[in-house]
Amino acid sequence: MFYQLDWDTEFFGVKCGRLLVDDVSELSDVKDEDFQKYDFTSIYNVNNEPTVNKWIGENTIAFLVDVNVQLEKKALSARDEADAEIIIENATEIDKETVDQMSVERDDFKYSKFVRDEKLSERDGYCVYKEWLKNSLKAEHKYFAYYPSGDTVGGYILFSVNEEDKAVTIELAKVNENLRGRRVATRMLDAVERFAVLEGYRKLRVGTQMNNIPAINLYHSRGYKETSRTSVFHLWNI
Numbered sequence: 544m545f546y547q548l549d550w551d552t553e554f555f556g557v558k559c560g561r562l563l564v565d566d567v568s569e570l571s572d573v574k575d576e577d578f579q580k581y582d583f584t585s586i587y588n589v590n591n592e593p594t595v596n597k598w599i600g601e602n603t604i605a606f607l608v609d610v611n612v613q614l615e616k617k618a619l620s621a622r623d624e625a626d627a628e629i630i631i632e633n634a635t636e637i638d639k640e641t642v643d644q645m646s647v648e649r650d651d652f653k654y655s656k657f658v659r660d661e662k663l664s665e666r667d668g669y670c671v672y673k674e675w676l677k678n679s680l681k682a683e684h685k686y687f688a689y690y691p692s693g694d695t696v697g698g699y700i701l702f703s704v705n706e707e708d709k710a711v712t713i714e715l716a717k718v719n720e721n722l723r724g725r726r727v728a729t730r731m732l733d734a735v736e737r738f739a740v741l742e743g744y745r746k747l748r749v750g751t752q753m754n755n756i757p758a759i760n761l762y763h764s765r766g767y768k769e770t771s772r773t774s775v776f777h778l779w780n781i
Contacts, residue, residue, distance in 0.1 A: 557582035605778035614767035618739035
């Protein structure tokens with residue numbers, strides 16, 4: 544159930560671990576000294592089970608920082624003509640200069656646990672998403688859908704494909720503030736769905752934070768339905 548997070552440890556400069564819990568029965572052997580092995584532990588209540596949340600509240604000093612919502616839809620819509628202003632490129636083929644134009648600001652991910660947790664925010668937690676973009680350039684199973692705007696990228700979606708279950712997963716999505724309200728996000732989502740249909744993928748998936756009402760409303764408007772919730776707690780020993 545416990546995992547040491549080597550990448551997070553290096554990035555944040557503190558020893559990081561993760562505890563995944565599917566059922567309260569799994570917690571019978573968890574002891575306080577297990578948490579003491581790490582400076583920082585993320586506790587994931589995978590099914591948002593009330594009994595697990597109750598155990599965490601009674602037995603630890605962890606605090607709730609996020610409820611992750613997973614949504615899914617069938618890939619159905621493929622218009623005859625592609626949106627000429629939305630470009631889709633494989634992550635291994637996209638120009639690095641284009642990716643450098645995909646900005647990441649703290650307010651872009653203000654609902655994220657990396658921003659809402661003050662100690663992670665102090666460590667520039669939002670920069671995790673910059674690393675996410677950069678590291679994706681090495682992955683053949685990842686793609687970018689983006690909207691060029693002048694000499695920059697006005698919006699982008701980073702998504703990955705899974706051949707085993709024929710699914711597309713949206714990993715990151717952002718629209719520049721000056722373009723919000725102009726359906727850029729909707730057009731990019733539709734372009735990703737068109738890609739999925741034409742390439743033979745049957746499902747589209749995305750995750751967001753429960754507090755991110757604008758994102759949830761957008762996904763619902765495009766036909767995505769909620770499939771699960773995971774409550775995320777943070778426990779600090781420093």
